Amino acid sequence: MAIELIEIRELDGPNYFAPFPVIKLEICVDAHEHLSADALSVAATRVGHPISDDPASALVTIIPALHIEIGEPPPTVQTIALDESDHVAIVFDWKWRETGLRIARTAYDLISGSPDVPTADVLAHTLAVDQRDNDVPLWVRDDRRRIPTVGITATNGKTTTTRLIAHIVRLAGKHVGWSSSTGVYIDGEQVIEGDYTGPAGARRVLDDPNVDIAVLETARGGILLRGLAYESNDVGVFLNVSPDHLDMQGVKTVETLAEVKGIVVRVTRLDGLVVLNADDPLVMKQRDRVRANLLLFSQLPDSPIIAAHEQGGGKSLVRFADEIQYFDGTMRQTITMVEDLPMAFGGRARHMVENALAGAGAAIGLGLDLEVIRDGLRTFRSDTRTNVGRLNVFRLEGRIVIVDYAHNESGLDELITFSRALQAGHGRVAAIVGTAGDRGDDVLRGLGRIAAERADMVFVKENPKYLRGRASGEQVANMRTGVESVGGTSKLVGSYEGEREALIAALAATEPGDAIAIMCVEEQLGIFRELRDRGAEEWS
Numbered sequence: 046m047a048i049e050l051i052e053i054r055e056l057d058g059p060n061y062f063a064p065f066p067v068i069k070l071e072i073c074v075d076a077h078e079h080l081s082a083d084a085l086s087v088a089a090t091r092v093g094h095p096i097s098d099d100p101a102s103a104l105v106t107i108i109p110a111l112h113i114e115i116g117e118p119p120p121t122v123q124t125i126a127l128d129e130s131d132h133v134a135i136v137f138d139w140k141w142r143e144t145g146l147r148i149a150r151t152a153y154d155l156i157s158g159s160p161d162v163p164t165a166d167v168l169a170h171t172l173a174v175d176q177r178d179n180d181v182p183l184w185v186r187d188d189r190r191r192i193p194t195v196g197i198t199a200t201n202g203k204t205t206t207t208r209l210i211a212h213i214v215r216l217a218g219k220h221v222g223w224s225s226s227t228g229v230y231i232d233g234e235q236v237i238e239g240d241y242t243g244p245a246g247a248r249r250v251l252d253d254p255n256v257d258i259a260v261l262e263t264a265r266g267g268i269l270l271r272g273l274a275y276e277s278n279d280v281g282v283f284l285n286v287s288p289d290h291l292d293m294q295g296v297k298t299v300e301t302l303a304e305v306k307g308i309v310v311r312v313t314r315l316d317g318l319v320v321l322n323a324d325d326p327l328v329m330k331q332r333d334r335v336r337a338n339l340l341l342f343s344q345l346p347d348s349p350i351i352a353a354h355e356q357g358g359g360k361s362l363v364r365f366a367d368e369i370q371y372f373d374g375t376m377r378q379t380i381t382m383v384e385d386l387p388m389a390f391g392g393r394a395r396h397m398v399e400n401a402l403a404g405a406g407a408a409i410g411l412g413l414d415l416e417v418i419r420d421g422l423r424t425f426r427s428d429t430r431t432n433v434g435r436l437n438v439f440r441l442e443g444r445i446v447i448v449d450y451a452h453n454e455s456g457l458d459e460l461i462t463f464s465r466a467l468q469a470g471h472g473r474v475a476a477i478v479g480t481a482g483d484r485g486d487d488v489l490r491g492l493g494r495i496a497a498e499r500a501d502m503v504f505v506k507e508n509p510k511y512l513r514g515r516a517s518g519e520q521v522a523n524m525r526t527g528v529e530s531v532g533g534t535s536k537l538v539g540s541y542e543g544e545r546e547a548l549i550a551a552l553a554a555t556e557p558g559d560a561i562a563i564m565c566v567e568e569q570l571g572i573f574r575e576l577r578d579r580g581a582e583e584w585s
Contacts, residue, residue, distance in 0.1 A: 048100050048157050049073040051132060053149045055142055058184035058244060058272035059312045061305045062125060066182035066272060067136040068145040070108075070153060071295070074100045075131050084158035091155060091162075100156050104135045107152040115169045117144070128297035139182070141175035144168065183244065185251050185275040187314075194251065194259040194275060195407050198309040199284035200302075201456050202400045203242070205427070205435045206284060207262040209388070209404035212431070213421030214258050217413050222250035223260040226450075227434070231256060243267025247274035258411065263309050265302065269295075273308060279317040280410035281310035281337070284403050286327045287455040288488070303327040313337040318410030320403055323350045323361075340409060342402035344395065360409070362402045367392070369402065369422070371415070380405060381419050387426040390584075393466035394436060396459045397427060428583055434569050436460075438467065438584035439576050443557025446548075446581065448572055451564045452480045454491045461499045464562040472558030475538075476500035477547045478524060479508055479564055486523050492564075493527025496536075500562070502554060503528055503536045506547040508567045544568040545575055552579070 051071040058066055079098040080088070088103060089095050092110040096103050101124045109119030120137040127134055135152075139145030147168055154162045174180075197207050204225045214221040215232065222231045224246030229237040231253055237246065242264035250259045251274065263273065286303045296302050307330075310319045315336045322328045323341040329350065332339060340360040343351050351361050358374045369380045383392040386401050401422055408418045427436045439446040445468055451460045457478060464474045476496040480489070496503045505524040507517065521540045528537050538554055541547035545568050551561045565572055 048078060048153075050153050050157070053146055053153070054270070055139065055146060055182075056272035057182045058274055059276070059308050060268060060272040061308060062123065062134065062136045063138070064308070064312050065138055065276075066184060068139045068149050070104065070135045070149040071127070071132060072100065072104075072135070072153070073129070073132050080156055081158050084156055087158070087162070088155040101133050101135060103156050104152050107155055108135070108137055108148060111148045111151055111168065114165045115144075115172050117141075117172065127295050128301050129295050132295065141172055142180040142182075144172045144175050147171045183248065184273065185248065187276045190251060190275060190277075192251070192256055192259055193280075193411055194261065194278040195280040195282065195411065196261050196263050196273070196275075196278040196309040196313070197282040197284070197403075197407070198263045198265075198306040199282075200287045200306075200453065201451075201459070202284045202396060202403070203262045203264065204450070205388070205397070205432055206282065206400045206404050206407075207260050208432055208435075209400060209421070209425050210260045210407045212425045213404065213408045213413060213418055214260065214411070216421050216424070217417045219257040220255055221258050221260060222253050222256035223262070224250050225262040226264070240264075244271045244274035251275065260407075263306075265296070265305055268305055268308060273312065275312075277312045277314045277317075278309070279314055280320065280407050281313035281317070281335070282320040282403050282407050283307065283310050283328050283331060284322050284399060285325045285455075287453065299327065303330065307331040307334065310335050310337075318360075318406075320406035320410060322399065322403070323348055323354070324399075340406045342399075342406055344398060344402070362406050362409075364398055364402065369405070371405075371409070378415075380415060381422050385423050387423070388432065388436075390427075390436075390438070390463070390467060394427070394459075394463045396463075397436060429573060434565065436463070437573075439581040440584060441552070441576060441579055441581040444552070444555055445560040445584075446576060447560065447562045448565045448569070448576075449563070450566060452566050453484070454488060454495055457492055457495050457564060458499070460562045460564065461495070464560040468558070468560045472560060473501035473555065474499075475502040475504065475551045475555050475559060475561045477504045477506055477544065477551055477561065477563040479506040479520060479544075479547075480566060481508060489520055489523035490527035490530065493524035493529075493533075494531050495527075496524075497528040497531050497533025501536065502538050502551070503533065504538050504541060504547045504551050506541040506544055509543060510567050543571075545571040548572055548575060 054069045096106045105122045112119045122137040125134045151163045211221045211223045224241045228235045247261045317337040319335045319337045323343040342362040344364040346365045361372045389397040437448045478492045478496045
C-alpha cells in the first residue's frame with residue numbers, strides 16, 4: 046500500500062489536536078509501509094542527516110528541518126492516530142499560512158518520492174510573501190479580546206441555550222452579540238443570515254465595537270475544519286453529546302466527537318467558569334482536562350457526582366422535583382420553579398430544562414445577578430418570536446402540532462417524549478421524520494426505527510435542499526428500512542418530498558386529540574405559513 050495523502054489543512058485556532066493553531070497533514074499508511082530507498086536518500090540529503098524509514102517518523106524529522114532551512118524556528122510536531130484505520134495526522138504549530146502549508150506539502154513530497162519537490166528558495170519566497178501580506182492565524186488572541194465571551198457546545202440544544210443566555214444578558218442591560226446556526230445577531234437584530242456556528246460568525250461578534258458580551262454557539266464542523274475563533278473564553282458550556290455527524294471529517298466514534306467538542310471548555314480561562322452536564326458521562330470526562338472552576342448541573346437530585354462536587358465546595362444547579370436550586374459552594378437557594386419556565390412547558394420538555402440549567406450556569410459565570418437570571422428564565426419562551434424553530438407548539442382544530450429542529454436520533458426521541466407528555470396520554474402521536482443527507486445510513490435507519498417504536502403514525506420525508514451528495518429517494522429508502530426493521534410497516538403512512546407536503550398529509554390523517562411532531566430542518570417558513578393559514582394558534 047502506497048503512502049496516501051488525505052489532506053493538508055490549516056486550523057486557525059484551538060482545535061481537536063491542540064489549543065493553538067496547527068497545520069494538519071493527514072496520511073493513510075499501514076504499519077508495514079516504509080519509505081523507498083530513493084525517497085529515503087533524497088529526504089536525508091535535504092535534511093542533512095539520516096532519517097527513519099517510517100513515514101510518520103520521517104515527517105516529524107523533516108518538518109522542523111524545512112523550517113530551519115528558511116530561517117524559521119522549528120515547530121513542535123506531533124503524531125496522532127485517527128479513528129480511520131491506518132490514518133495518522135502529523136500536526137505542527139504555524140505562524141505563516143502559506144509557508145506552513147507549503148512546508149507540509151514539501152515534507153509529504155519528500156517521503157512519497159515525488160520528482161518535483163519545492164526547493165529552499167521556493168519556501169523562502171513563500172515566507173516572504175506571507176510576511177508581506179501578514180498572513181497569520183485568524184484567531185482572536187487574549188490580548189486583543191476586549192469583551193467577556195461564552196462558548197457553548199453540544200450535540201443538541203446549542204441554539205436554544207445560546208438564545209437564552211443572550212436573553213438574560215440583554216435583561217441585565219448589556220449589549221450582546223451572538224452567533225448561531227441561524228445567523229449572527231447584535232442586540233437581537235440579525236446582521237448575517239445562515240449557519241454561523243464556526244469561527245467566521247464568532248469573529249464577527251468579537252469584532253463588533255458595540256458588543257459588551259459575546260455568546261458563541263460552537264459546532265463540531267467549525268472546530269474540525271477551521272478551529273476556534275479565539276484563544277480562550279471566560280465561560281465554557283458543554284451540554285451533551287450523542288452520535289451525530291459520525292463518519293465525517295475522520296470522526297467515527299462518539300468518544301472522539303466528545304473530545305472534539307471538549308476544546309470549547311478546555312480553553313476556558315483559569316479564572317473563568319466551565320458549565321458541565323453531570324448527567325452525561327462523556328461530558329463529564331472533560332472535567333479533569335479543564336483549568337477553570339466548575340459548575341455542574343443535573344436533573345438527578347440524588348446524583349452522586351453532584352453530591353461529591355458540592356462536598357468539595359463546588360457550584361451546582363440541580364432540579365429538585367419542581368425547583369431549580371443553586372448551590373454556590375456554601376449555601377443553597379431556589380432560583381425558580383420548573384413550572385415557571387415557559388421554555389420547558391411546565392417541565393414536560395425535559396431537554397429544555399437541561400438548556401435552562403446550562404443557560405443559568407453560563408449567566409452565573411458571567412457574574413450576572415441572580416434576580417436577573419430568574420427573570421430571564423421566567424420570560425424566555427420557546428415560541429416563533431423568541432426561539433423560532435425550536436420546539437414551537439401550535440393548536441389546530443383540537444390537534445397539537447410541534448415544530449422542532451430535531452435532526453438526529455436523540456433529538457427525535459426527545460421530541461416524541463415531549464409530544465406524549467404534552468397531550469397527557471390522550472390521542473395518537475404522528476411523527477414526521479427526516480434529516481440532512483450527510484448523516485449516515487445507520488442514522489437514517491435509526492430515525493425510522495425510533496419513529497416506528499415510539500409513535501403511532503410515521504411519515505417519512507426528504508429534504509431536497511439538504512441531500513448533500515445523496516441521490517433523491519435514498520434518505521427515504523433508509524428510513525423506511527428502519528421502520529420495517531422493527532415491524533412498523535403498519536404505522537408507515539407514506540413518503541413525501543418535503544416537510545410541508547408531509548404536514549398536509551399528517552393533518553389529513555389525524556383527528557382532534559392527536560399530536561403531530563415534525564422534524565423541521567428545511568421548510569420552517571412554509572410550515573408556519575401553512576399552520577397560520579389554517580387558523581392555528583401558538584401555545585401559550
